[in-house]
Amino acid sequence: MKPASHGTTAATPFTRLLEMLRPDLLRFAWWLARDRSVAEDVVQETLIRAWKSRDELKDSAAVRPWLFTIARREHARLYERKRLTLVDVEEVEALGDPALATDGDAGLLDLRRAILQLPEEYREPLVLQVLGGFTTAEIATQLALTQPAVLTRLFRARNRLRTIYGLEPAEDAE
């Protein structure tokens, strides 16, 4: 979601913008951190930082990628600062995290678990693309990768998920 033109220095419209984007930001943070507490902290810090830096947002139409970028940095910073241990899939599943819950859709639950099991280098661009709506060029900029590298990672991410969806994997590029 890219927002409309809001006076970014005016408190109310900017707060409303943040409210609108918060749900997707929280989901994005969860897929990065795979932990609700950490995701909540990342989003909280992201919103506070965004609020403090709101005058730096020159193009209000870019607020969504701007927030996602802040969230990525906050996530990295949080791990660096607190030296958090990485959460493995088994741990997340063992916790029975409600974030993964589906309303009886076993296929969707399988897909969520499969996404969790993707290596981070595949999962992150996929989340940026599908959830964030970023183009491959924008993802390349976000992740400091070349566009062909992003294409390859996205291809491999989906290829792994095809089998969960009952599809035959495609022939890999290499």
Add this chain to the structure above:
Amino acid sequence: MSAAPDCRHARLHIGAAPHELPPEVGAHLETCADCRRFRDETVALDGRLRSALELPLAKFRVDTRERAPRVRRFALAASILFAFVVAGGFWLLQPRSALAGEVAEHVQHEAGSWDMREPLPPAQVADVLREAGVRFDTSLPVVYAMACPFRGRQVPHFVVQTPDGPMTVMLLAHERVATRTEFSEGGYRGVLLPAGAGSVALLTRAGDAVPARLAEQIAAAVHF
């Protein structure tokens, strides 16, 4: 059996970004039924992927509310509304349309949009339209305007106030529909309408279908 080089190239792009294909892949798809099938499979997979990534925040928040008592200035009622909409039941009065289902799902995840009451300044709406390269000459008050990622594109997502209450309007420049299609998905009543080279999706939360005359007026106001 290995795919031909053109097919391998096409499938790399399709598998990586099915909604962002370069022209040569588009041309290849015109002549290759296998790659078209691969594209269709991948697009269908992406619909599921989006559903999988859009975690249910209503459940998400059950436990987090019990943790640190931080000031949540930005907390939305969206999760509550989402739970309400889901609990409201699923009407299956019409055959399920994949596009309709995805539209309803998208709207469910932006449930906060229904809470907006104040008309937005015209310049604010114009910015969203400019971003998408679309014209929408409606006289109805627009109370919510965002350019949202949908099927790999940025699409204008509005809520307008009508005499019958709020109505979601999504301008789908890249989604063709053959005919007017009414649907009932996820507690919403809606209609998909052809509009130029694309389509328009209208949704209400009310029990009644979207009024036909109003739907036609809105569709006529859209120019892709």
